[in-house]
Amino acid sequence: MTGCLTGLRVLDLSRVLAGPWAGQIFADLGAEVIKVERPDVGDDTRGWGPPFLVDQEGRETSEAAYFLSCNRGKKSITIDIRNPDGQDLVRKLAAKSDFLLENYKVGGLAKYGLSYQHLRKLNPGLIYCSITGFGQDGPYKDRAGYDFMIQAMGGLMSVTGLPDGMAGAGPVKVGVAITDLFTGMYATVAMLAALEHRRRTGEGQWIDLSLLDVQVATLANQALNYLTSGDVPRRLGNAHPNIAPYEAFPTSDGYMILAVGNDDQFSRFCSAAGRPDLSKDPRFATNSGRVENRRALIPQVAAVLAQHPTNHWLEMLEIARVPCGPINALDRVFKDPQVKHRRMCVSASHAAAGKVGLVASPIKFSNTPVADPKAPPLLGEHTDEILADLLGISRDRIEVLRTQGSI
Template sequence: MSTDKSALAGIRVIDMSRVFAAPVGAQILGDLGADVIKVERPGVGDDGRGYGFSWVPGKDGLETRHSSFFTVSNRNKRSITLNHSKPEGQEIIRKLVATADVLIENYKVGDLKRFGLDYESLKAINPRLIYCSVTGFGQSGPMAALPGYDGLFQATGGMMAVTGIPEGQPGAGPLKTGPSLVDFVTGHNTALAILGALMYRNRTGEGQYIDIALLDSSVAMVSHIMQDYLISGNAPPRLGNGGNGGGPADLIYCSDGIIYLTAGTDEHWRRLTVLMEQPELNGDPRFDTNLKRGKTNRAELMEIINAWSRPFTVSEVQTKLDGAGIPAARYNELPDVWEEPQVQHRKLRATTPHAYAESGSVDLIQSPLAQMSESPATIRMAPPMLGEHTREILGELGYDAAAVEALQEAKVI
């Protein structure tokens, strides 16, 4: 019996994806212990290496090409460079597929079929293969051929319709979220679908094809707000920082900072009125239902709460709210996040050795799956340099040094 505690030990994933959504999915599998082989274009690599505004500084002036986008979505992977437009490159991919359990790709619909690297072609080599295609709009339909990026789907799928400053207020209008949330959630859906397919294969011995679309994820992400529309036929308004499940829920301002308050249940609201020493508000007809507190009379109520909170410091208000059992949290700028005692306790800043980084390490964001008791997600390797493991992987496939040199001369690798 294996002593490896990784959930996906022994699973091999061929990651032919680029940029963000699909690489996140492959990374999750790597965090869970899979051997993820990232296939990149020679000399260029994953487009995501050039995305973002910061890069990991390299040792002795080395250009790592580890952008923030690439670094956050490509740990626990080995990188091989391959030109799949050349027959020799296609042959290497087929040899890899023969050893693999999963292949992930996010090329345009039908693009890999031109090279005999589509699901039907590779299924003939490995019938147990799970082949996952991640695209903007899916594999069929009137928009299937169109390219797609996160912001497009925040606009198309409804996210922006319910995110932003309410009508009638200064700056009113839809807003995109800061992080690329559609990409991020699509990556998680990719990993989830593959895990389901692996479970199905364990029972039946059969591989399968998976069609993942950013569009589908973007609509599903609107979640209970979209469900509210499907039930009522009425589109909920944008609420700015207001909660969309009850009220009061919004930012409240203190003398030295900001807190986010969520007192969305009747009991939390009652406790808040007592804490503010205004218990009469609990029976006030302006605020006697969740709908009135969270929507109809929300602005008026938040003025009352802010008048109470402004004289106190954040620490004072947080202590009061915690003592009363009312959910609330300090608003943090990004540097403040890492000073939070609970963030430090959970070890969410994962300093990882990086042989090519100037400092010898890189700070990564710990996987949310790291607290599994028996098979936790782990960070074993920093994101790879372009082609860092090419010779190693080709050696595993039986290529000797002379064959590797010939492939390099032919610009296959």
């Protein structure tokens, strides 16, 4: 069984998360992804731990969980691009690739003769995706950009966290590097769109993708709330700016999520909760009314839900077809029957650990299933294989390159 992208090759010169996330998606879909890393050091995230993977003898390895999260299915080759011979190897790999991913600073690869303008001469069909903090032009183009600061600059943290005046109030980042992840997703979409353009025209192209642009784009309804009304959105904690009741509520033994998305669901909730009067109250009969009068509504909903434990409400509201759910820690996530049924946790053979647990791709195809993933590679694990089999370099020449530090 082959994947949708079997036969395509991605040269992945990116590091950390946004670029590697895109490369990992390509690997999941069947493409050959060659990850170029610095000799002896590798991707920064190999050292971003603890935790680190433990080998078969119970000893801690140098493979950080962070690296494992975004590099499954790839091949690793070590090349020093500061070395002229290393630069030549990258050019040869680019000439045989469909895509190139990189997240160096603006102009960072041009000084090595590895920019899009250089490589398109060798491979006119190359689709070259550059990911930076702020894009290839503009007043901030030379600045480094990291997810945390972009969440702040791009407005996400202004709408994330408890409202002013509450204990613990203040801006809060999302618990995963969501801007990096969205940027990886946009990179994947853009590269596949460019592939379709190449199919029609034979031409590759350069994709300029910015973390800040992506963060602004993914403000979604919050951005349009502002552009439509002129009112600056504020932090609402777990509440929703456009829907109510749609937030976390305390129960008698913990917390739960109540996610009422329309008037019928609210009516069914009120009946199941023993408060049918709430849905008949003119202030709460419509969603717009509930949003405008949330200060009057939410305390009444909270008082009802606090009377019983979480499981009581989950069972009752599921019968009533009212969207709700528990707030699971990760141990419960991976024990959840639905998550287990969908095989979202898989294992793969690993050169050092024997086996490693991985999160599966969420994509489910009817005709070309995503294969069980291959483990993220050890640093330089495939160097000799790629140089010999793909580029036709002799074993003796490989040893010379290794001795002089090019690989």
